[in-house]
Amino acid sequence: MSADSPSIMVRASYPICLAETVSKSGQQSIRQLLDLLPVNDTNLKHKTDLSKPSLIIKNMVDGRGLACPMPLLKTKVALRSVVAGESLYVVATDPNSQADIMAFCQQSLQTDAENPLSLIINQATVSDSKAASDNQTKYSVDTIYHFIITKTDSN
Template sequence: MPQIHFTENLQNSLTEPQRSVITDSLNAQLTKDGTLPNDTLTLGAFFDAQGLPCPMPLLKAKVALRTLTAQESLYLLASDGNSQTDIAAFCQKNALAMRTWTTTHAQTSATIFHFIITKNV
């Protein structure tokens, strides 16, 4: 099972229930898809951009990524379908590693786009 670590700044900015939900969600997906089976993921930033229209998820990601050091990751949630294309193009252009998947909101049936963006240098 992958190890999820939070940087001190992120840990201090989230409540314990928030950290637990994030950890459970990431462990479930990363174990399911075989990503990071026995590796470590260091989260340095989290942003929930659900409900924000394009290009806001991308702009929020850019701001959050400025605070990260090499090998730290941003976990971003978005509900705007265009964010997939925008964020993928941004990551490719800037040599950022990206993992993405979708889930369905249990109450609204809305699609939720999940992004883990890792800063390489």
């Protein structure tokens, strides 16, 4: 899987590429969500000489607004289309999803899974969103849990 160099982003100190198979609207959604993650300024200065291998995001699971166990179930289904070396980007708003996905990835490492899962990014961000109602502006704070899961080669 290849990705164009303009789509390389550095978030949470990892260079991230979006696979060509991700739709344009999917790429836009992923970029907006990844923009919530912190940026490592040191890596940004040397985009052409990144020491860490790029994470290639093949697909995204949008579990925002879904209650447990739906984000995990959608993640399991989406991982079927991800091969070794590729990553799945998962976002959720249910706090239980953090424990569920961490345990799921850890379990894959402890069993003799063909392609164990590596939880590369596990981070919560808080975003403020404005919603107008009756001439008043209300602020709602949403915690979004971000996960980038990579299938690794068992060899």
